[in-house]
Structure formats: C-alpha cells, structure tokens
Amino acid sequence: MPSSPASSPQPPHAREALSRERVVAAAVAIADADGLAAVTMRRVAADLHCEAMSLYxxxxxKDALLAALADEALRQVAEAAAHVxxxxxxxxxxxxxxxxxxVMLRxxxxxxxxxxxxTSPPSVWPVYEQLVGTLADAGFDDDLAHRAIHALGSMLLGFSRELFEPEGDDLTPDPTTTAHVDEHLPNLARMAASVVHETDGALSVCDTRAEFEFTLDLILGGLDRHRLARSTA
Incomplete structure (x- = not known):
C-alpha cells in the first residue's frame, strides 16, 4: 500500500503565534526600511501575514504602537549602555x-x-539608574547627580535636539531668506558660509557625531569641575 504523501510544511509565519514582540519587531523593521510614516497597522499586518484587526x-x-516603538528603541539603548x-x-x-x-543611527x-x-517610556529608567549609580560612586551628591541628568538630557539616549529642526530632505535655503540674513545678520551669514556640517554619524543637520561629542565633552568637563569643587568645599 503506497504511503500517503507528506503534508507540505507550513510557512514560518503560519507556525509562529502572533505576539506583541513580533508586532513591535515588524514595525521597527518597517520604520528602519521606509521611515516612520510607513508604519501603519495595515502595513504591519501585511508583513506579519495576518489581518490588521489581529494586531489590536x-x-x-496606532498611538500605542508608536509608543511601543519608542520604548523598544530605548530598551536597546539601555541594553547597549548596560555593557559599558x-x-x-x-x-x-x-x-x-x-x-x-x-542605536539611534540604526x-x-x-x-x-x-x-x-x-510620558517616560519604561525602558528609559534603567539608563538613568545606571547613570546615578556611576555618579554616586564618583562622589556626586544627589543634587549634582540630578543636575547632571538634566544637563546631559537626550545625549544619554544618543541624540541631541535642535530647537527648530528643519523638516524634509531639501535643506537649500530660500533665496529671500538668504538675502535677508546677508543684509541684516552679517555675523550669522559669515559663520554659515564658513562652517561645513559633517555628514558622518549625522541624525540631522546639526546633530552630527562631531557636534554631539563636542557638546558631550563640554558637559562632562563642567560636571567634573562641579564635582571637584563640592568635594573640597
């Protein structure tokens, strides 16, 4: 009697149960490949080979999904920092x-x-906990450690924020604006003409690795001066 044909294997997505972790991982992959605007419930569901309603x-x-994406990025930051x-x-x-x-460059x-x-994503707190522990071991009192958290700000999370960040990829200045700057703001015009922004390790126009490290070193140097002053007071 001939043996019955073996059933064809199910595709991986059919065997693996849907979970929050898989949903977030799929959304991260979409954002990495095509930008945050491409992250929709329908797109995530399509990539997971399921119905959009299953994601709920x-x-x-959608807002909860975006919050989960932010938390996942910070979880990776905390994981990277924990080993340093x-x-x-x-x-x-x-x-x-x-x-x-x-992590942010990825x-x-x-x-x-x-x-x-x-609101603060849950994954950010281990980053602050590790920082405060390091500062306490170095002789920082709680007041100076608290000031350090604020001074470092988003640099602890791997980026800095410009107050007015240009949007889009076209950063060519408007000729009318350029003419106004040249005429009325000569110091800014001269500086803008002479300074070239780096592109290596850039997250935005001004948030380059070189700018990031320069600012970071200024903050750390200032904090150390305050630490030493308080220890000898």
Missing amino acids: HHVPS TDPTWDVAVRRRCLAARD HPWAPGLVAAQT
Whole structure:
C-alpha cells in the first residue's frame, strides 16, 4: 500500500503565534526600511501575514504602537549602555552616550519619536539608574547627580535636539531668506558660509557625531569641575 504523501510544511509565519514582540519587531523593521510614516497597522499586518484587526489584541491603537516603538528603541539603548563600564566616571558616561548614539543611527526615526513622547517610556529608567549609580560612586551628591541628568538630557539616549529642526530632505535655503540674513545678520551669514556640517554619524543637520561629542565633552568637563569643587568645599 503506497504511503500517503507528506503534508507540505507550513510557512514560518503560519507556525509562529502572533505576539506583541513580533508586532513591535515588524514595525521597527518597517520604520528602519521606509521611515516612520510607513508604519501603519495595515502595513504591519501585511508583513506579519495576518489581518490588521489581529494586531489590536497586542497593541490597542496606532498611538500605542508608536509608543511601543519608542520604548523598544530605548530598551536597546539601555541594553547597549548596560555593557559599558570604566573606572573613570566621565569616560564611562561618554562611552554610554556614544553606544546609545549607535542605536539611534540604526534607527534614525527614533530620536523624533522618543522626543515626542509625553510620558517616560519604561525602558528609559534603567539608563538613568545606571547613570546615578556611576555618579554616586564618583562622589556626586544627589543634587549634582540630578543636575547632571538634566544637563546631559537626550545625549544619554544618543541624540541631541535642535530647537527648530528643519523638516524634509531639501535643506537649500530660500533665496529671500538668504538675502535677508546677508543684509541684516552679517555675523550669522559669515559663520554659515564658513562652517561645513559633517555628514558622518549625522541624525540631522546639526546633530552630527562631531557636534554631539563636542557638546558631550563640554558637559562632562563642567560636571567634573562641579564635582571637584563640592568635594573640597
């Protein structure tokens, strides 16, 4: 009697149960490939080979999905920072900020999304906890450690934010604006003409790695001066 034909294997997506982790991972992959605007419930469902309504069992809304994306980016930052140690406090903090920046460069959509959150994503707290522990071990009192968190700001998370960030890829200045600057703001015009922004490690026009490191070193140097002053007071 001939044996019955073997059933054809199911595709991986049919065997793997849908979960919040899979939904978020799919959304991250879409944002990395095509930008945050491409992240829709329909697109995520299509990539997971399921119906869009199925996603709502794991993320209740599009806003919840975006919040989960921000939290996932910060989870990766916390994970990267957790592996960075150094006996010198400022070297440790500097290396953690640069490790966080590497995460943001992998996910260039993340800085804007993280900055747009109105509540602190849960994954950010281990980053602050590690920082305060490092500062305490270096002799910072709680007041100066608190000031350090604010001084470092988003640099702990691997990016810095311009107050007025240009939108889009076309950064060519408007000729009318340029003429106004040349005539009425000569110092700014001269500086703009002489300074060339780097492109390596750039998350935005002014948030380049060189700018990031320059600002970071200024902050760390200032904090160390305050630490030493308080320790000898």
